Amino acid sequence: xxxxxxxxxxxxxxxxxxxxxxxxxxxxxxxxxxxxxxxxxxxxxxxxxxxxxxxxxxxxxxxxxxxxxxxxxxxxxxxxxxxxxxxxxxxxxxxxxxxxxxxxxxxxxxxxxxxxxxxxxxxxxxxxxxxxxxxxxxxxxxxxxxxxxxxxxxxxxxxxxxxxxxxxxxxxxxxxxxxxxxxxxxxxxxxxxxxxxxxxxxxxxxxxxxxxxxxxxxxxxxxxxxxxxxxxxxxxxxxxxxxxxxxxxxxxxxxxxxxxxxxxx
Amino acid sequence: xxxxxxxxxxxxxxxxxxxxxxxxxxxxxxxxxxxxxxxxxxxxxxxxxxxxxxxxxxxxxxxxxxxxxxxxxxxxxxxxxxxxxxxxxxxxxxxxxxxxxxxxxxxxxxxxxxxxxxxxxxxxxxxxxxxxxxxxxxxxxxxxxxxxxxxxxxxxxxxxxxxxxxxxxxxxxxxxxxxxxxxxxxxxxxxxxxxxxxxxxxxxxxxxxxxxxxxxxxxxxxxxxxxxxxxxxxxxxxxxxxxxxxxxxxxxxxxxxxxxxxxxxxxxxxxxxxxxxxxxxxxxxxxxxxxxxxxxx
Numbered sequence: 001x002x003x004x005x006x007x008x009x010x011x012x013x014x015x016x017x018x019x020x021x022x023x024x025x026x027x028x029x030x031x032x033x034x035x036x037x038x039x040x041x042x043x044x045x046x047x048x049x050x051x052x053x054x055x056x057x058x059x060x061x062x063x064x065x066x067x068x069x070x071x072x073x074x075x076x077x078x079x080x081x082x083x084x085x086x087x088x089x090x091x092x093x094x095x096x097x098x099x100x101x102x103x104x105x106x107x108x109x110x111x112x113x114x115x116x117x118x119x120x121x122x123x124x125x126x127x128x129x130x131x132x133x134x135x136x137x138x139x140x141x142x143x144x145x146x147x148x149x150x151x152x153x154x155x156x157x158x159x160x161x162x163x164x165x166x167x168x169x170x171x172x173x174x175x176x177x178x179x180x181x182x183x184x185x186x187x188x189x190x191x192x193x194x195x196x197x198x199x200x201x202x203x204x205x206x207x208x209x210x211x212x213x214x215x216x217x218x219x220x221x222x223x224x225x226x227x228x229x230x231x232x233x234x235x236x237x238x239x240x241x242x243x244x245x246x247x248x249x250x251x252x253x254x255x256x257x258x259x260x261x262x263x264x265x
Numbered sequence: 266x267x268x269x270x271x272x273x274x275x276x277x278x279x280x281x282x283x284x285x286x287x288x289x290x291x292x293x294x295x296x297x298x299x300x301x302x303x304x305x306x307x308x309x310x311x312x313x314x315x316x317x318x319x320x321x322x323x324x325x326x327x328x329x330x331x332x333x334x335x336x337x338x339x340x341x342x343x344x345x346x347x348x349x350x351x352x353x354x355x356x357x358x359x360x361x362x363x364x365x366x367x368x369x370x371x372x373x374x375x376x377x378x379x380x381x382x383x384x385x386x387x388x389x390x391x392x393x394x395x396x397x398x399x400x401x402x403x404x405x406x407x408x409x410x411x412x413x414x415x416x417x418x419x420x421x422x423x424x425x426x427x428x429x430x431x432x433x434x435x436x437x438x439x440x441x442x443x444x445x446x447x448x449x450x451x452x453x454x455x456x457x458x459x460x461x462x463x464x465x466x467x468x469x470x471x472x473x474x475x476x477x478x479x480x481x482x483x484x485x486x487x488x489x490x491x492x493x494x495x496x497x498x499x500x501x502x503x504x505x506x507x508x509x510x511x512x513x514x515x516x517x518x519x520x521x522x523x524x525x526x527x528x529x530x531x532x533x534x535x536x537x538x539x540x541x542x543x544x545x546x547x548x549x550x551x552x553x554x555x556x557x558x559x560x561x562x
Contacts, residue, residue, distance in 0.1 A: 023467070024470075028473070036477075042495075042499070043495060079477060084477070087469050088473065182391060183391045183467070183468065186469075187385060187469050188337070188340075190472075191381065
């Protein structure tokens, strides 16, 4: 019986990361994660500063308001997370099939588990890099455009709220389209996944932290600052991790089963 | 690269001359609006002229059966299904979601579905047997045109059926407007999807771009309307942006401006489609992703 080879997984991870960069997928995701919130910040800045200046925002400290504004600015990243990532990343495995790379891979002593794990890890490494970049660039841009805000809350939102959901979205996209024969079919699966992910974002705990944090800051910023996010993350994150991992394991199992069946056929 | 710099310098010079003649576009936007509309009209006429010449010289017949076979039934079913569900659902009229107004449902669904299918219709990297297609006497652009025509007809059929269904659920029906209002946004989004797909060679990028523009147009499109405050230097072009608002609703601007917007949106879509067709003439690029160093003979 063959076991997961660490070196094989790393090799596939490196290969996938390189392919993602060459195809331009990472650049498109990075552009979506940075440009859309930046446009929102630039567009909303004028009216926001005007409202602060006129003291229309019920005497809430500007520092709190800036944090709320930065949280709201992450809303457009959802377009990238829920629409762009599933459509772009579903092609990862079908592309190997389309270019007949899988025929070469089958000739190697590489297990399907190592192949799938490498692909998912490659995507994750790429997405983590892109998220770090977006978090940094938007943080600096926000500081320059609207002023000081709470950095710890900003980092918490990105690490707990956006990172978990992005990794989930990326892995699900790769695994869900593992059985598709070509890129075109993969895009159709990606489009169907968009609907599934929107449903999961709204209804499953995996996406709830981001949404609840934004709603909470928007409705009662002072309470959130007094209590921090202590009420929100531990329960939701644990639940999210359990549900998210279960969905990924199930999809991964289906993808692995499909690859085994395809080889047997 | 040098050509791009020259184009950039020429554009900057033209902008400087325009400002010197007409003044700041924030204060006197009308001459600039006319200029943009004229440029789009020029592009449209040029595309139409080229199309007439190509059709005149092209003896190949249209392969309708093959083209229709490439139109995804799933895409059509999803489009029709969404229209049906949204029309028969009981969304309150005062709801803030765009599909709460039943007159807008066809306009929202059909353009997006058509753009997605247009992006998937022909992408150089995913086309099996591209080398053989290029070796045939039939121009490769013909394949894209045929496939687009087939999906356009299929989606237009769904749009008409959707409009017929919609008229049963709304009281004061402006039928001519209802029949025509989905068309400009459909052509614009399809033009963008086809152009981006040919430019990047990947259908997924065309789908995403069209999807993002759809979301921006439907939910945030009114930020393009004149008078919305924006940061400099964007404030200079902001008074002109309503021209390309894909989902402008009648009644927000004057009737003349509404139809000018519809014309500009349509013309931009067709021009982008024509640019995508032009790209298909470069066989080196199509096959090997290499740009030819010299111009076409």
